[in-house]
Structure formats: C-alpha cells, structure tokens
Amino acid sequence: MKTVDLAYGRNGLKMAVPGDAHVIEPRHLEGLPDEEGAVRAALRNPIGTPPLKGMVKATDRVAIVISDITRPTPNHKLVPWLMSELSHVPRENFIIINGLGSHRANTRDELIQMLGREIVETVAIENHDAFDDARLVHVGRNTYGSEIWLNRTYVECDFRIVTGFIEPHFFAGFSGGPKGINPGIVGIKTILDFHNAEMIGHPNSTWGLIEGNILQDSATQNCLMAKPQFMLNVTLNGKKDITNVFAGDVIEAHRVGCDFVRESAMYAVDRPFDIVITTNSGYPLDQNLYQTVKGMSAAALIVRQGGAILSTSECCDGVPNHGNYAKILQMRDTPKELLEMIEDRSFSMFDQWQVQVQAIIQLKAECLLYSTLDDETVRKAKFTPIKDPEAALAALLEKFGPGARVAVLPYGPLTIPYVKVPVAVG
Structure with missing residues (x-):
C-alpha cells in the first residue's frame, strides 16, 4: 500500500491505496516568482x-x-x-x-x-x-x-x-x-x-x-x-x-x-480502470454536492462500464440548499428515469444540466461519496454514502477481485484523463 494526499476541503485527506494504483496528477507547474x-x-x-x-x-x-x-x-x-x-x-x-x-x-x-x-x-x-x-x-x-x-x-x-x-x-x-x-x-x-x-x-x-x-x-x-x-x-x-x-x-x-x-492538464491512459478515486480539487470547488459532479465526471472518462467511482468531497455548503438540483433529483427514482425525464423536450428546469451529467455517470459506474453530508442526503442524491474511504476501497477491491485496476485523481478535475484511441496498423 501507499499513501496519497487528496485535495479535500481546506486541509486535505490522506488515503492508503494499493501500491500499483495509477496516480494521475497535473504536471506540476511552479507558481510564478512575481x-x-x-x-x-x-x-x-x-x-x-x-x-x-x-x-x-x-x-x-x-x-x-x-x-x-x-x-x-x-x-x-x-x-x-x-x-x-x-x-x-x-x-x-x-x-x-x-x-x-x-x-x-x-x-x-x-x-x-x-x-x-x-x-x-x-x-x-x-x-x-x-x-x-x-x-x-x-x-x-x-x-x-x-x-x-x-x-x-x-x-x-x-x-x-x-x-x-x-x-x-x-x-x-x-x-x-x-x-x-x-x-x-x-x-x-x-x-x-x-x-x-x-x-x-x-x-x-x-x-x-x-x-x-x-x-x-x-x-x-x-x-x-x-x-x-x-x-x-x-x-x-x-x-x-x-x-x-x-x-x-x-x-x-x-x-x-x-x-x-x-x-x-490532459493525461492519456491505455485502458479503463475498475475503480477510480477522485476529488473535486478541495475548497472552494468541493464546497457543495452540485460542484462535486465535476470531479466525478473526470473520473468517468477512465472508469470502465460497470466500474466504481469513489469521490471525496467535503460539501461544507451542503447540496446546496438553493436552486433546483436537489429538487430534480427527487423527481424520479433512478438515474435512468431522471435522464429520460430531462431528455424529454417538454422538460425545462435550471440545474437540470448537472443532474443530466450526474445521471450519465451513474449509468456507467457505481458512485460512492465521502463527505460531511448526512447519509440520507447522499442517498437522496442517488449516491452511496461512505464513512471510511479506505474501508470502502477494500470492499471494492474484494468485489472486483485480484488484478483490479485502480486510478487516483488527487486533484480531481484539475487533471483530465482520457483513454487513448488505438492507432490501426496496416
């Protein structure tokens, strides 16, 4: 195992991950001296x-x-x-x-x-x-x-x-x-x-x-x-x-x-991963669940169909409590039903775009969330709440079995990974 530092809230979060986990970070650039x-x-x-x-x-x-x-x-x-x-x-x-x-x-x-x-x-x-x-x-x-x-x-x-x-x-x-x-x-x-x-x-x-x-x-x-x-x-x-x-x-x-x-900020990988651990770049970007969808979206680019995304995002400002994001999430029971509702041309509500992106991600992978939100709030948003990221990761590794491939995005959407398209030969 090895420890990675995840951007979480103002203070960060340390998490143990498999030694062969693929850690994907932005190419570090020094701040300008002046x-x-x-x-x-x-x-x-x-x-x-x-x-x-x-x-x-x-x-x-x-x-x-x-x-x-x-x-x-x-x-x-x-x-x-x-x-x-x-x-x-x-x-x-x-x-x-x-x-x-x-x-x-x-x-x-x-x-x-x-x-x-x-x-x-x-x-x-x-x-x-x-x-x-x-x-x-x-x-x-x-x-x-x-x-x-x-x-x-x-x-x-x-x-x-x-x-x-x-x-x-x-x-x-x-x-x-x-x-x-x-x-x-x-x-x-x-x-x-x-x-x-x-x-x-x-x-x-x-x-x-x-x-x-x-x-x-x-x-x-x-x-x-x-x-x-x-x-x-x-x-x-x-x-x-x-x-x-x-x-x-x-x-x-x-x-x-x-x-x-x-x-x-763009990073190529050879093939998708079973499990992708992501953040939303820490505060202020991870101050609510609405914004957290961005970090999940970055992870979705490299998770395999049927895989899992484990997101750590503080959400100190809640869901948030303003706008229609939370309201829309309650209008249907499943991500599939939410997507069908939003894609109906007769439907139009502000914040629907975030729910649309979220639903597309959730149809691709299981989405787990570590945050300061209570479990009921997280479940209402169609995510699986977790109290211990390392224990949740251990359960996922057992689920996917030996050889499960893990990627980590410590800074979330500050690095955008993508799967390279193979070049045809001959």
Whole structure:
C-alpha cells in the first residue's frame, strides 16, 4: 500500500491505496516568482488588443466581471492589480459584477474573502441576478435560437473587463474566457437554453475540446453580443498559485490559454480502470454536492462500464440548499428515469444540466461519496454514502477481485484523463 494526499476541503485527506494504483496528477507547474509583475506585463503586452491602460479613458464607467466564491480565481489579487493599472480612472467609476450565473448571491463576508476588505468597502459591487428581468437587457439571438439576456449594468458600462481562470471544463471544454460572461452574467432564460439537454448531451460537449464544441461556441456567440473589450485570465496549480497569465482579446487570448492548459492538464491512459478515486480539487470547488459532479465526471472518462467511482468531497455548503438540483433529483427514482425525464423536450428546469451529467455517470459506474453530508442526503442524491474511504476501497477491491485496476485523481478535475484511441496498423 501507499499513501496519497487528496485535495479535500481546506486541509486535505490522506488515503492508503494499493501500491500499483495509477496516480494521475497535473504536471506540476511552479507558481510564478512575481505574480503581480507577470500580470502587469500581460496587461501592457496583451494578446490581440492594445495595452489596457491606453484603451480606457478617465471618464469611462468600467465594469470588472469576476467569478463567484465557487471558483478559486484569485480575485483578491487580480482586481486590485487591474485597478492599479487603471489608476487614472476614479475609484467611483468602477463597478465589480460578481458573475453568479444561477448561483446564490455571495454575502458581504464572502465578498471580503474573495476581494479583500479594502475593495469591498471602497468599490461598488453588484451580485448578478439571473432571475430579475429588470436587471437584464436583451442583446440578440444566437444561431442555436437562444435569446440572449445580459446584465444591464455590464452592457451599459463604457469599458468592460472579464476576469477568470482557465481549467478543463466538463462540457464546455475549458473554463474562462467567454464563460465569464455566459453563463456568468446572463439571464436564467439564456442559462436554460445554454444548458439544455441537447447541448449537454452533444458528443462534443466534453472536457478539453474547443473546436466543434457547441457549448463553447454558444458561450462565444453570446459573449460577443456585448463583447468585453479586455480579458484577464490566469492558470493555477494545485496550491492555487498563478502559473501563467493570458490577457487581451477574450477569444484570441483565451484560446492561447486553453492550449497551455491542454498541455499541462490532459493525461492519456491505455485502458479503463475498475475503480477510480477522485476529488473535486478541495475548497472552494468541493464546497457543495452540485460542484462535486465535476470531479466525478473526470473520473468517468477512465472508469470502465460497470466500474466504481469513489469521490471525496467535503460539501461544507451542503447540496446546496438553493436552486433546483436537489429538487430534480427527487423527481424520479433512478438515474435512468431522471435522464429520460430531462431528455424529454417538454422538460425545462435550471440545474437540470448537472443532474443530466450526474445521471450519465451513474449509468456507467457505481458512485460512492465521502463527505460531511448526512447519509440520507447522499442517498437522496442517488449516491452511496461512505464513512471510511479506505474501508470502502477494500470492499471494492474484494468485489472486483485480484488484478483490479485502480486510478487516483488527487486533484480531481484539475487533471483530465482520457483513454487513448488505438492507432490501426496496416
């Protein structure tokens, strides 16, 4: 046996696994020695745009879109550095828009955690509300027939900046870039279309794919209807240190960042595994069960049909208790029935996309969960609760018998494994 360190909550979790278990981690990248210097250099030498400072007038109303507390974007660094670079713009001209998508509003204490007290006390901040039509404006229709509603404050600002971080994403290919706008600050009607069963179920709506990915294409089209004039995205290592900076045009700079992430975060294996142990990258990504599906989705890429996924995810924020995720899970008795319900064109509820992905995973493999949630809550979500990951693993090894193959994703979806397609010879 050997011990692996799993990213779990804020403090991590040690787990003994077989000595021959295949541990799949991101190619380690050191944090930049001078993060602020690297960000300033990127702002002054961007990809696809002029330097940021020269693009913004002192009289401009400037929107800075950030990702919410469920994402590890280092807003507390990026926002002050952006504002310092734009020091010629009065502080009262800035508005920070928290890109919540359909998530709950973040509290003042959470905003201080995300941005720092000085920013929260001196700069206007708006929690985006996808459900309030009065705070949205219609900007067009995309080629998929979706009506695009965007945050009114953002659209009406003179200069718009979107921030974020880039990592593989389980159906949009990669996070960051256009996704900071869509679904970050669009209306719930647009979110529902963006995440409908057809879009989520498309074979190209998957990890690490940009070209041909209709989810990424939809996000791009929607973003360009009120294009941010500037993007600042970063990449992070397992310690949440900044490893690279991509700034400039929201499409061009983002694609360069995706290429960088693809090289460091995608990992090929020869064949599927019987058992895959995964996480959801620790806090803040593993703060609820809804987000935990992402780590399971990464594991599902390399688990065999009929295998097992053992997920460790703290879920300190519960299921969560807002949104429709928990409600939808109770609308049918089995994952198969849930999937059939969601794929019916007459069905439409926000959060259905997460249940759809979850059901697809559960039809492939048994899903066990170690978390702080009570057993009843876990069972209602169609997962098997476990109290001791090592004992659960021992039972799985006995079930699958001698020679059972085990893989471990200590950082969950920060590494995206995939099974290599054999090359035909002759």
